[in-house]
Amino acid sequence: QIMLEKLGKSQRTVDSELEAQIEQLRETQRKYLSILRLTRAFSSHFQHVVVTQHALADSFADLAQKNPELQKEFTCNSETQRNLTKNGELLLNALNFFISSVNTLCNKTIDDTLLTIRQYETARIEFDAYRMDLENTKPELTPSAAALEETQRSYAQHKEQYEKLRSDVAVKMQFLDENRIKVMHKQLILLHNAIAAYFSGNAMALESTLKQFNIKLKSPNAVTGSWLEQ
Amino acid sequence: QIMLEKLGKSQRTVDSELEAQIEQLRETQRKYLSILRLTRAFSSHFQHVVVTQHALADSFADLAQKNPELQKEFTCNSETQRNLTKNGELLLNALNFFISSVNTLCNKTIDDTLLTIRQYETARIEFDAYRMDLENTKPELTPSAAALEETQRSYAQHKEQYEKLRSDVAVKMQFLDENRIKVMHKQLILLHNAIAAYFSGNAMALESTLKQFNIKLKSPNAVTGSWLEQ
Known part of the structure; x- marks a missing residue:
């Protein structure tokens, strides 16, 4: 049948509205997968930043001891890096929650x-x-009434199956669309609030964002590790 | 001579104060090199973060067009990421200036x-x-007065050279120490102010820090690239 359609020897049944919706869904999936890939990369690079900040905080603290003439400057840098590490781990929790949900x-x-x-x-x-x-x-060429009846029965059976699946698809796409909008609305707000809070140095806003989204925290020292459960 | 010293058959001349200072300098160099290595890693990971944020800003902007039902949420995220990219590039300039100076x-x-x-x-x-x-x-065993005189002359000559270099080292270490403290004081303040400004979302403070330290900006789109000139 696919061959005949390609050769133009058979008309295909077309539900253009449904097919446009299907094409749109595939396009949306592709775009969301690209967001997912980028957020994963972001989370991974950012995790490296946090690990390096942790090491920098330690090195600066050590030098504050060893270089008394620069103690103030080293201590200052050490404390800033240590604070950033702590908040960075909170942001990683939010990023991983976003990634897990969009995944x-x-x-x-x-x-x-x-x-x-x-x-x-x-x-x-x-x-x-x-x-x-x-x-x-052609009825006049058909060997028997039974064969004609068989052809008609097969046709009716496959018509029914086609229509049932067409209706299933329409219903599923409707529910999926509602679900997708709900999930993405929530996740995009989480991502924005967490990023905005972290990058404005607002540790309290970051913590309350995580609480608002019921994100369970990983142990603060476990920078590396698996995704959060949803 | 080194062999004899190791075998305990020769006394070495020791200037313990100077040798302690030398050991301290080597230790300081090791520690600063470790800070340098970590700051380079930080800068490199952070650069990857900025590049990813750039791509995320574009993807979110694209989806704001394609998903009208989530336009507000995607636009919001796109704008935040774009701002962060701009400020991230400023921070990279400051990091690279620090790295270049400490290097x-x-x-x-x-x-x-x-x-x-x-x-x-x-x-x-x-x-x-x-x-x-x-x-x-032993004068009584020495074949000739000329040979004794030769030994004495060699001794005097090497004593003079040793004392000249000892004095050179003391002077150089004095100047180095003053220079090191001046450079590190300046660089640690720059690093702290730039990091604090960036991570509190204070773009104006970040820009004025860069101006204060006379840091020439790279073209805003050139995220990758070479170190800044000092």
Whole structure:
């Protein structure tokens, strides 16, 4: 059937509104996956920054002891780096929460709908194949009434399956869209508030953002480690 | 002479105050090199963060267009990331100025004094060798007055060279110490002010810190690139 469609020898059944929505969904998934990739890179580079700041805080503190003539300057730098390390770990928790949620959205929730879409596309091809069969069957050339009936039954059966999956896809896409907007709205606000709080040195706002989003904190010393549970 | 000293068969000339200062200088160089290595790592990781933030700003702006239902949230995140990128580039300029100055201090200024110190240490060993020669020379066993005179002349010559280099080292270390304190005082204040300004979101303070230290700015788009001239 795919061959016949490509050769222009068969008309395909088209639901252009639904197909536009499907194309849009695939495009959205691609874009969100790109955000996910960038946020992961950001989190990874930022984690390296935090680890280096930790080491710098230690080195500066050591030099404050060893170089009494520059004690004030080294102490000042050591304390700043240590504070940044502490807040950096809070920001990493927020980043990892964002990453984990967007990952679930892209690679589980959207993928689940895309699976139904692939089943729908297969059903559409089968349906069109049986429809062609029926259209090409000339009653006067058909060997028996039974064979004609069989062709009609197959056609009806695949039509039903196609329509059922088309309706499934429409419903799933509707729910997915609502869910996607809800999740992304929450996550984008979290990301913005956490980033804005951290980069304005507002440790209290950062902590309250994490509390607001119910983010469980990892042990403050565990800079490296796995993603947060959602 | 080194062999004899190790075997305990020769006394070495010791200036314990100067040697303690030399040991201290080597220790200081090691510690500053470690700060240099960490600041370079910090700058490199931070540069990756800035590059990623740049890409995130673009992706969020694109999605603000494509997802009208989340336009506000995407725009907000895009603008925050774009601001951070701009200020991040200013901070990179400050970091690179710090790195370049501390690099000159460790690998040129301190190294120059350490070269004189190595010359002094060689002169000390030669001086001690000629001193041993003279001490072991028994006038009654010496073949000729000329040979004795030769030994004495060599001893006097190497004593003079040793004392000249000892005095050179003392003077150079004095100047180096003053220079080191001046440079590090300035650089540590720059580093602290730039980091504090950036991480409290104070773009104006960051810019005025850069002006105060006469740091020439690289073109704002050139995130990657070479060190600043000093």
